[in-house]
Amino acid sequence: MLPAKNHSVPADEKxxxxxxxxLPEQDRATLLRFAEFLAAGPAAVPVTxxxxxxxxxxxxxxxESVVKAIxxxxxxxxxxxxxxxxxxxxxxxxxHVIKGRAAAExxxxxxxxxxxxxxxxxAELEKNQ
Numbered sequence: 002m003l004p005a006k007n008h009s010v011p012a013d014e015k016x017x018x019x020x021x022x023x024l025p026e027q028d029r030a031t032l033l034r035f036a037e038f039l040a041a042g043p044a045a046v047p048v049t050x051x052x053x054x055x056x057x058x059x060x061x062x063x064x065e066s067v068v069k070a071i072x073x074x075x076x077x078x079x080x081x082x083x084x085x086x087x088x089x090x091x092x093x094x095x096x097h098v099i100k101g102r103a104a105a106e107x108x109x110x111x112x113x114x115x116x117x118x119x120x121x122x123x124a125e126l127e128k129n130q
Contacts, residue, residue, distance in 0.1 A: 020099070028098050034068040035094050056080075056119060061108070067097045070108040074115040081118050089114055 021029060059077045061070070071090060075083065090111065097107045 024098070031066065031068060032098055034066075035071075035091075035098070061112070065104070065108060067094055067104050067107050067111070070104075070111055074111055078115050078119050081115065081122055086114065086118060 021032060024032065056077050057079070059073050061073070065073070071094070075081075093107050093110055093114070096102045097104060
């Protein structure tokens with residue numbers, strides 16, 4: 002017989018598993034997509050050239066999931082540091098997935114969040130030039 006291995010699972014992972022099991026199938030899929038988005042890591046490259054700071058024009062689709070909205074906004078504002086947005090973005094995603102807030106409401110707040118971060122980014126860039 003093989004010796005037993007110590008497979009201690011961190012408390013946060015246990016909690017995530019418990020919450021995951023409680024979710025309906027559609028919400029599980031959303032949570033997985035969001036986890037994949039987070040696992041992709043930050044993609045922003047520091048921008049020092051003022052000509053590169055304009056956001057892209059990517060229109061909001063009529064029907065959009067929160068995860069797709071985060072991806073769209075990340076692509077719209079590639080100059081933003083995703084690490085700075087992570088806490089607020091994940092909080093809004095949690096409100097949608099766990100608390101059941103409507104996707105449209107969350108997406109409106111995400112758009113305001115990204116736009117606000119962009120204005121801060123632009124102000125910092127102009128201040129440093």
